[in-house]
Amino acid sequence: MVETVDRPADPTDKSGATRRPRSISASDMRALIPDLGLIEYWYPALEDKKVKNKPVGVKICGVDLVFFRGGDGQVKCLWNVCPHRGGSLMHGDCHYKGTISCPYHGWTYDGDGNVLAVLPEGPDSQVPGKVKARAYPTQTHKGMVFVWMGEGEPAPIEEDVPPEFFDDITTVLYHTEYWPVQWNLALENGGDAHVPYVHRNSFRQLQNPMMWSSATGSRQKIVNGRAVVAIGGPPNRRRSSGGNDYQKYFPLLDARWPKHSYRLWWTWIWSLNRKRVAKLPPWDAPEEWASGHHLPGMYRGDHRTDLYTRNCIPVTEKLSRQIYYKAVRPKNWIGRVYERIFHRVYWRWAMYINFSSQDFKAVSPQRYDTPEHLSATDLHQVYWRRLVLQARGMKRPEEVEAIPRTEAEDLSFRYMADAEAYAESKQNGAATNGAATNGIATNGAATNGATSRTPSATS
Numbered sequence: 001m002v003e004t005v006d007r008p009a010d011p012t013d014k015s016g017a018t019r020r021p022r023s024i025s026a027s028d029m030r031a032l033i034p035d036l037g038l039i040e041y042w043y044p045a046l047e048d049k050k051v052k053n054k055p056v057g058v059k060i061c062g063v064d065l066v067f068f069r070g071g072d073g074q075v076k077c078l079w080n081v082c083p084h085r086g087g088s089l090m091h092g093d094c095h096y097k098g099t100i101s102c103p104y105h106g107w108t109y110d111g112d113g114n115v116l117a118v119l120p121e122g123p124d125s126q127v128p129g130k131v132k133a134r135a136y137p138t139q140t141h142k143g144m145v146f147v148w149m150g151e152g153e154p155a156p157i158e159e160d161v162p163p164e165f166f167d168d169i170t171t172v173l174y175h176t177e178y179w180p181v182q183w184n185l186a187l188e189n190g191g192d193a194h195v196p197y198v199h200r201n202s203f204r205q206l207q208n209p210m211m212w213s214s215a216t217g218s219r220q221k222i223v224n225g226r227a228v229v230a231i232g233g234p235p236n237r238r239r240s241s242g243g244n245d246y247q248k249y250f251p252l253l254d255a256r257w258p259k260h261s262y263r264l265w266w267t268w269i270w271s272l273n274r275k276r277v278a279k280l281p282p283w284d285a286p287e288e289w290a291s292g293h294h295l296p297g298m299y300r301g302d303h304r305t306d307l308y309t310r311n312c313i314p315v316t317e318k319l320s321r322q323i324y325y326k327a328v329r330p331k332n333w334i335g336r337v338y339e340r341i342f343h344r345v346y347w348r349w350a351m352y353i354n355f356s357s358q359d360f361k362a363v364s365p366q367r368y369d370t371p372e373h374l375s376a377t378d379l380h381q382v383y384w385r386r387l388v389l390q391a392r393g394m395k396r397p398e399e400v401e402a403i404p405r406t407e408a409e410d411l412s413f414r415y416m417a418d419a420e421a422y423a424e425s426k427q428n429g430a431a432t433n434g435a436a437t438n439g440i441a442t443n444g445a446a447t448n449g450a451t452s453r454t455p456s457a458t459s
């Protein structure tokens with residue numbers, strides 16, 4: 001029986017990770033991941049432009065927050081619970097510049113949470129100056145309001161927010177979706193083998209078919225204790241625009257997949273663009289901010305023309321808010337206008353609705369509390385889960401490293417080693433044939449020590 005600890009939606013609670021009863025062992029990484037997310041982090045809350053002259057409520061990590069404009073014009077954040085008798089501040093008003101008044105007895109707060117007035121008691125009230133509502137630090141960058149959810153001193157925001165928010169050359173465009181799934185379930189939908197399968201009928205698939213993930217998957221590493229990236233770049237998906245390998249034969253099915261190549265009929269329309277994009281260099285970003293997962297809950301993908309980020313923000317145990325960033329670097333104002341229009345009329349539909357709704361259909365009925373059997377291409381998830389466990393406010397890296405590998409994790413490493421050995425033996429077989437002419441000796445199937453490797457704490 002797994003121990004259960006419910007975390008109330010109270011920001012002063014320090015009980016740590018929430019656990020729900022599950023039919024998996026207590027040492028399974030999934031049982032150790034907090035259902036309401038990681039607290040000691042900066043999170044994107046909402047776009048600055050959404051906060052006008054009314055309070056706006058947003059729930060993050062199970063905590064109800066209220067946002068309003070402070071005296072300096074910047075967006076401020078308080079716990080939504082009025083310290084008087086628990087009134088809901090988001091249902092209140094901003095009668096005076098820089099303040100918010102509770103809808104019940106009119107206690108009126110500034111952006112730091114100080115009580116400035118108790119309106120019905122008049123100016124002689126003894127409360128002002130003596131009571132403070134819980135305030136959450138905020139910072140606004142490129143039109144996005146970030147909030148520090150932690151109990152401790154805020155960490156440097158650059159550790160939790162991507163570098164494109166702090167330069168002068170990148171425009172960041174936003175889109176928000178809600179998924180009724182746990183935040184980490186939404187997040188684990190990245191860096192694995194699902195793309196060529198789940199998205200086979202997406203509009204983007206027509207433009208650029210992505211039909212295969214390598215059976216060996218990719219070796220992974222943790223960077224700076226904050227990100228997981230594939231060693232040597234993101235998963236190797238063979239992109240075919242109509243070559244011989246579009247369909248493959250599966251002996252145990254005695255059939256080919258995909259069943260037909262109709263999807264290729266249309267690809268010629270975008271062939272010029274595909275060639276252009278293929279020549280572009282990778283997005284210029286530090287390694288920890290390149291393709292992969294980043295704490296507290298981002299998955300990033302380098303499209304070369306842009307950098308994609310999905311933030312999976314915990315709302316409740318079973319609801320997450322996806323805030324997408326599209327980072328682009330237009331050269332001039334015409335480019336900036338074009339990118340905004342393109343984002344509004346095409347990209348939001350193609351990427352976040354057409355493409356990502358396919359993710360949602362796969363993820364939403366998924367179980368997260370039953371035994372797993374992980375393949376080589378799930379290794380990214382193995383590393384990500386272990387990284388979550390050593391996030392701020394969780395365990396120390398050495399404690400996480402000391403947690404024995406689960407059977408499922410072992411399988412992922414073993415399948416990878418076997419697939420690598422098989423690939424190498426095939427290659428060596430080919431090389432052996434060649435050896436007759438070039439004199440290079442080969443020794444058949446490869447062995448490697450991969451099965452004994454464990455995720456390391458740092459790169």
Ligand code: FES
Pocket residue numbers: 082083084085086087088102103104105106107
């Ligand atoms: S409950 Fe907020 S003013 Fe009374």
Ligand SMILES: [Fe+2]
Pocket residue numbers: 189194195198199356359
């Ligand atoms: Fe996907």
